[in-house]
Amino acid sequence: MLPFGSSNTGGQGTGSDPRLFAYRKGLQDELGVGSYDLVGDFTDPDTDDTYDVDHDGIGGQTTAELETRLPGELTQYMSQYVSGDVVILDMGTNDSCLDSTEDREGARDNFEDMIDIVYAFNPNIKIIATIAGPVKTATSSCIVAPAYADVQTWHDITLTMLLAKQASVPTLYIYDLNAHVDSGDNGCGNGSNGDDCLFDTAHFTETGYYINGEWIAEAILDCQESNYCYSL
Numbered sequence: 654m655l656p657f658g659s660s661n662t663g664g665q666g667t668g669s670d671p672r673l674f675a676y677r678k679g680l681q682d683e684l685g686v687g688s689y690d691l692v693g694d695f696t697d698p699d700t701d702d703t704y705d706v707d708h709d710g711i712g713g714q715t716t717a718e719l720e721t722r723l724p725g726e727l728t729q730y731m732s733q734y735v736s737g738d739v740v741i742l743d744m745g746t747n748d749s750c751l752d753s754t755e756d757r758e759g760a761r762d763n764f765e766d767m768i769d770i771v772y773a774f775n776p777n778i779k780i781i782a783t784i785a786g787p788v789k790t791a792t793s794s795c796i797v798a799p800a801y802a803d804v805q806t807w808h809d810i811t812l813t814m815l816l817a818k819q820a821s822v823p824t825l826y827i828y829d830l831n832a833h834v835d836s837g838d839n840g841c842g843n844g845s846n847g848d849d850c851l852f853d854t855a856h857f858t859e860t861g862y863y864i865n866g867e868w869i870a871e872a873i874l875d876c877q878e879s880n881y882c883y884s885l
């Protein structure tokens with residue numbers, strides 16, 4: 654399993670901060686610790702006695718940077734296919750508050766390109782695409798951090814693309830992280846626009862990350878129990 658993305662894949666914090674796992678601890682607990690070999694260039698935290706710490710998330714990367722990086726990572730880590738292999742594409746927060754709708758549409762197109770890259774590399778790999786979570790409600794401008802309305806614009810155009818993409822990529826599963834957190838019913842609490850899940854403007858609390866991982870696992874398990882998960 655290749656967890657691929659930016660800071661909400663790689664994790665947040667230093668030392669023993671549990672947020673270093675990002676969503677990957679909840680993911681492993683839900684699927685069964687040891688049921689998948691997580692792969693990637695990085696380890697956060699550095700080591701753990703129970704959980705696999707490998708991932709391929711780099712904080713701050715945009716979809717353009719991620720698209721450039723993805724083919725090499727697939728070749729390095731996913732060339733020897735085993736039935737059930739998974740690539741998780743979790744990205745978008747670093748693009749969602751770009752200067753114009755045109756730029757956001759370009760980022761959406763980069764996301765679509767990455768789905769095509771994985772599918773062309775091996776059409777048997779299950780692709781999990783998550784839609785970037787909300788940001789703390791309208792507390793900042795685009796200059797400082799993504800603004801809430803701009804992230805929602807990113808969500809809307811990306812979800813439309815992903816749902817259409819499933820017709821040509823049947824191995825694509827979608828977890829609408831944005832809508833699930835925003836609804837307040839994913840287990841973090843009922844703060845406005847999911848604020849109870851968020852540690853800062855665009856990153857999650859330990860609980861928020863853990864719950865996200867549980868629901869990403871639900872997408873891997875064919876979207877059997879979530880109204881925010883889409884499969885064919």
